[in-house]
Amino acid sequence: MLRRFLERATLTDVFMWFVGGSIVTLVVVGSYLTLRQGVYTTRHWFDFLVFGLAQGSVYALIALGYTLVYGILRMINFAHSEVFMSGAYIGFFVITAMNKSGFLDDNPLVSLSALFLVAMVTSVVIAVLLERIAYRPLRKSPRLVPLITAIGASFFLQEAFRTMFGSASKGYPDVDALQGSWTLTGEFIIQKIQVLVIVAGALMMFLLYLFVMRTKTGKAMRAVSEDKDVAALMGIDVDAIIVRTFVIGAALAGAAGVLYSLMFRQINAYIGFIPGIKAFTAAVLGGIGNIPGAMLGGLFLGIFESVGPILFLDGLGVAAPYQLKDVIAFTMLVLVLIFRPTGILGERLATTKA
Amino acid sequence: MDQGKPRHWLAVALQLGATGGLAALLICLVGMVEEFSKRYIIVDLLEMGQAMLLLILIATGYMTARRLADRPPREQLLASAVSGLVPAVMLFALVLLIEPLNMRSVFLNASPGLVDILTFGQTGGAALVLMAAAGTIQALAGGVVPHLSPRTRAPLVQAIAWVGLTGLLADILRVTFTNIPGAIFVLGWMFGRGSGKGLSIPGVVVVFGLVAYATYRRQKRPAGAPGLRSRLDGRKARLVNIGLWAAAAVILYLLPKLLGPYLSEVTNSVGLFVLMGLGLNIVVGFAGLLDLGYVAFYAIGAYVVAVLTSTAVGSEAGQIVWGPGMSFWLALIIAVLISVLAGIILGVPVLNMRGDYLAIVTLGFGEIIRILAGSDFLKPYIGGSQGIVQVGVGRIGGLVTFDKPQTVFYVVVAACAAAGFISWRLRDSRMGRTWKALREDEDVAQAMGIHLVSTKLLAFATGAAFAGLSGALFASKIGSVYPHSFKLLVSINVLSLIIVGGMGSLPGVFIGALALVGLPELLREFSEYRLLMYGALLIVMMLTRPEGLRPEATRRRELHESTGPEAEAPPAGMAAPGEASAGD
Numbered sequence: 037m038l039r040r041f042l043e044r045a046t047l048t049d050v051f052m053w054f055v056g057g058s059i060v061t062l063v064v065v066g067s068y069l070t071l072r073q074g075v076y077t078t079r080h081w082f083d084f085l086v087f088g089l090a091q092g093s094v095y096a097l098i099a100l101g102y103t104l105v106y107g108i109l110r111m112i113n114f115a116h117s118e119v120f121m122s123g124a125y126i127g128f129f130v131i132t133a134m135n136k137s138g139f140l141d142d143n144p145l146v147s148l149s150a151l152f153l154v155a156m157v158t159s160v161v162i163a164v165l166l167e168r169i170a171y172r173p174l175r176k177s178p179r180l181v182p183l184i185t186a187i188g189a190s191f192f193l194q195e196a197f198r199t200m201f202g203s204a205s206k207g208y209p210d211v212d213a214l215q216g217s218w219t220l221t222g223e224f225i226i227q228k229i230q231v232l233v234i235v236a237g238a239l240m241m242f243l244l245y246l247f248v249m250r251t252k253t254g255k256a257m258r259a260v261s262e263d264k265d266v267a268a269l270m271g272i273d274v275d276a277i278i279v280r281t282f283v284i285g286a287a288l289a290g291a292a293g294v295l296y297s298l299m300f301r302q303i304n305a306y307i308g309f310i311p312g313i314k315a316f317t318a319a320v321l322g323g324i325g326n327i328p329g330a331m332l333g334g335l336f337l338g339i340f341e342s343v344g345p346i347l348f349l350d351g352l353g354v355a356a357p358y359q360l361k362d363v364i365a366f367t368m369l370v371l372v373l374i375f376r377p378t379g380i381l382g383e384r385l386a387t388t389k390a
Numbered sequence: 391m392d393q394g395k396p397r398h399w400l401a402v403a404l405q406l407g408a409t410g411g412l413a414a415l416l417i418c419l420v421g422m423v424e425e426f427s428k429r430y431i432i433v434d435l436l437e438m439g440q441a442m443l444l445l446i447l448i449a450t451g452y453m454t455a456r457r458l459a460d461r462p463p464r465e466q467l468l469a470s471a472v473s474g475l476v477p478a479v480m481l482f483a484l485v486l487l488i489e490p491l492n493m494r495s496v497f498l499n500a501s502p503g504l505v506d507i508l509t510f511g512q513t514g515g516a517a518l519v520l521m522a523a524a525g526t527i528q529a530l531a532g533g534v535v536p537h538l539s540p541r542t543r544a545p546l547v548q549a550i551a552w553v554g555l556t557g558l559l560a561d562i563l564r565v566t567f568t569n570i571p572g573a574i575f576v577l578g579w580m581f582g583r584g585s586g587k588g589l590s591i592p593g594v595v596v597v598f599g600l601v602a603y604a605t606y607r608r609q610k611r612p613a614g615a616p617g618l619r620s621r622l623d624g625r626k627a628r629l630v631n632i633g634l635w636a637a638a639a640v641i642l643y644l645l646p647k648l649l650g651p652y653l654s655e656v657t658n659s660v661g662l663f664v665l666m667g668l669g670l671n672i673v674v675g676f677a678g679l680l681d682l683g684y685v686a687f688y689a690i691g692a693y694v695v696a697v698l699t700s701t702a703v704g705s706e707a708g709q710i711v712w713g714p715g716m717s718f719w720l721a722l723i724i725a726v727l728i729s730v731l732a733g734i735i736l737g738v739p740v741l742n743m744r745g746d747y748l749a750i751v752t753l754g755f756g757e758i759i760r761i762l763a764g765s766d767f768l769k770p771y772i773g774g775s776q777g778i779v780q781v782g783v784g785r786i787g788g789l790v791t792f793d794k795p796q797t798v799f800y801v802v803v804a805a806c807a808a809a810g811f812i813s814w815r816l817r818d819s820r821m822g823r824t825w826k827a828l829r830e831d832e833d834v835a836q837a838m839g840i841h842l843v844s845t846k847l848l849a850f851a852t853g854a855a856f857a858g859l860s861g862a863l864f865a866s867k868i869g870s871v872y873p874h875s876f877k878l879l880v881s882i883n884v885l886s887l888i889i890v891g892g893m894g895s896l897p898g899v900f901i902g903a904l905a906l907v908g909l910p911e912l913l914r915e916f917s918e919y920r921l922l923m924y925g926a927l928l929i930v931m932m933l934t935r936p937e938g939l940r941p942e943a944t945r946r947r948e949l950h951e952s953t954g955p956e957a958e959a960p961p962a963g964m965a966a967p968g969e970a971s972a973g974d
Contacts, residue, residue, distance in 0.1 A: 048738050048843060055739070112746040129496055170929050179745050180680060181932050184889060187682075188928025191882060195922035199420035202498045309878075313757075316750055356766040363761050366754035373751055374739050 069351025092338020093237025117312020123290030323379030407476025433582030451532025474529020669856025678829030683756030691861025699782030729858020892938025
């Protein structure tokens with residue numbers, strides 16, 4: 037077994053195993069040192085964990101959009117991060133208006149529902165336009181062509197939002213109902229907003245799972261993702277299903293946008309970029325095209341990213357480890373794609389389908 | 391899709407009109423129209439902002455007429471007119487709604503200035519009538535274009551495009567040519583007085599006449615007629631060639647003196663992007679590996695040179711702890727070598743990835759490098775967010791110091807020439823053909839005995855070398871490096887320019903860099919909308935001319951094979967507006 041492995045290994049394999057091995061060693065040593073120092077107590081780790089879970093729910097919601105579209109069209113919808121941003125952005129105007137008129141404080145539940153609705157509708161409109169204008173005419177083109185269009189669309193949307201609504205960052209107003217925190221037991225405190233994000237995320241993912249598994253449209257979506265041509269022969273309107281996939285993905289992204297903005301408060305036209313890549317990482321992590329995988333990947337990445345910088349790097353004496361959280365996420369993306377391109381739950385190979 | 395019964399012309403006109411109207415609304419609301427209205431193309435007559443609206447309306451009319459190509463001309467023109475009316479009404483609605491809805495609190499650019507431009511300074515009914523008339527006439531003009539005979543159409547379109555371009559670049563042309571004795575009189579006559587004033591009426595007539603005549607003459611020459619050079623025999627041809635090269639050398643030598651510091655600086659930026667474009671052209675254009683983290687190598691080149699040559703070494707704030715203070719030329723070579731090494735190291739992990747995955751992983755690499763450059767973790771060595779200052783410049787003995795834009799120009803030109811030559815020789819070499827095979831189909835290429843690992847790594851390494859060289863020159867040119875110079879948008883910029891120029895095409899890189907880097911540098915108003923227009927340009931290019939403005943021959947054929955014979959030859963009129971819109 038070992039001999040066969042050594043015979044087949046090439047120089048690049050050896051290099052990659054070396055890189056992977058040193059990263060794993062670094063992580064293990066770093067974690068050991070951090071834990072031995074004991075600067076961070078259980079309470080700290082619990083806070084990191086809850087924050088990671090909330091962040092991960094947002095990633096998971098966005099990741100579902102990538103995974104759904106990838107499953108059907110075999111393309112990365114690069115502009116999906118802007119679909120997410122647009123929901124948060126338009127939502128800002130709605131919530132600010134409601135805040136000014138006092139409606140927000142009087143009827144928080146109604147206002148928040150309206151906020152979600154508006155954001156989701158905005159995202160859906162953007163995504164449908166995107167599909168119609170930028171992707172559909174290019175469905176039969178070489179692979180690079182729609183990818184470049186998607187990149188163009190992403191930048192176009194970002195800049196259009198920035199120039200239309202101004203470059204300055206905007207702050208989401210306080211929602212009184214979401215302020216404060218609950219004490220679980222003793223020292224474990226959990227913020228209300230984080231509870232909302234986690235619960236809302238979980239609920240939406242559950243509904244999506246039911247939709248895809250139990251409804252006729254969901255069945256059609258699965259059929260189209262299996263084989264477009266055969267699905268068309270079975271009487272499925274492929275174009276309509278693709279549009280519906282975009283709609284569902286965008287609605288989730290719009291909701292994610294609102295959750296993200298309620299949690300992090302500051303928004304601008306560029307907030308989509310980093311969560312977008314993270315969500316893509318999450319989708320790959322879980323196995324792209326796989327719906328439970330995207331959820332799992334998102335949660336995992338969220339926690340990893342919240343706990344990781346401190347756990348892995350603090351013990352090694354790295355200055356300001358939190359600055360490097362994106363590096364950790366990207367490194368993980370690269371490692372997953374190299375060593376397990378199928379992701380945690382996926383069965384599809386990056387090399388054959390991409 | 392539209393295979394059922396033919397749609398009524400009115401439906402087509404309304405649909406396209408609404409699309410044009412949305413585009414017009416967008417450029418109004420992002421503030422382009424108002425921002426651009428400060429620059430005239432034709433003095434006191436046509437501003438750039440108006441010209442953009444005009445272009446949209448003409449395009450709307452043109453598209454409508456083309457969509458209805460199989461209907462009677464009367465119906466086509468009627469449809470064009472209607473398609474122009476729709477955007478006019480939409481813009482009028484915008485004007486009406488700005489005040490009552492207090493739109494300015496959301497859309498920052500819905501200002502009185504914009505209203506003034508849109509309504510020609512009128513209010514109420516007069517404004518509506520004027521706007522409707524303008525819209526209809528402009529779209530009608532667009533609708534007429536397909537009906538002109540090609541003999542008239544090409545000179546007309548070319549001449550209008552050139553008038554637009556000269557009008558936009560009026561300031562630069564004036565500055566450049568004032569140094570030539572005697573030119574000042576002609577310049578004063580052809581251009582408006584003051585900056586941003588564009589062409590004067592006589593200037594428009596001259597440019598229009600010259601271009602139209604030249605295009606007309608060129609058309610009259612039968613295709614395939616021997617040109618001047620092929621009529622000469624071998625010895626004379628060689629002499630002519632030597633003469634041309636000598637002339638080019640003299641012009642290049644004199645150019646920075648003619649251009650002055652500002653325009654030399656712009657040329658240098660264009661040159662650096664040409665270098666990167668040539669490198670990415672090998673990776674994406676030849677080998678078909680979409681690399682979105684290309685900026686990483688640019689950053690590595692810049693940082694290596696900065697660390698090796700900086701004199702700000704020490705333990706104080708704003709200094710780095712280690713730096714040998716090397717000579718620039720040695721550092722340049724080391725920078726290129728390290729970039730190559732980085733190209734290989736970052737290339738190995740992505741050897742098995744294709745398409746989308748490759749794009750996103752390389753994007754991740756680019757971000758990792760940028761974040762590391764700005765992190766406190768590496769701050770003592772590479773300066774963190776405060777960067778590295780006092781980067782060394784090149785010297786040749788005591789003779790020349792490459793510290794001014796005018797002198798850096800020569801280094802940049804030399805680097806571009808070298809990179810251009812290498813790319814050109816590589817393209818037709820065995821390696822170049824191997825890359826193209828890889829681009830067409832990896833599996834088949836492998837089955838043909840192509841060694842994937844070395845082929846891919848060589849593409850990454852060559853591309854990285856050019857980017858590293860570009861970054862090294864950049865660091866020395868600016869005199870300092872900061873992490874924020876190495877954002878993703880540099881990669882996107884380079885990608886856009888090779889796509890606009892034509893993937894895999896070498897002249898395309900130069901054209902793309904001129905249009906996408908040079909123009910925005912020259913027209914200050916563009917800087918705000920640069921990325922917006924790149925994004926739009928990428929989409930429009932992919933939808934209409936995926937092969938780029940100056941395509942490689944094979945690529946053009948293959949991209950149009952799949953779309954059917956109808957798209958085989960773009961109409962003569964399309965090429966020129968495409969170029970014009972790349973310029974806007």
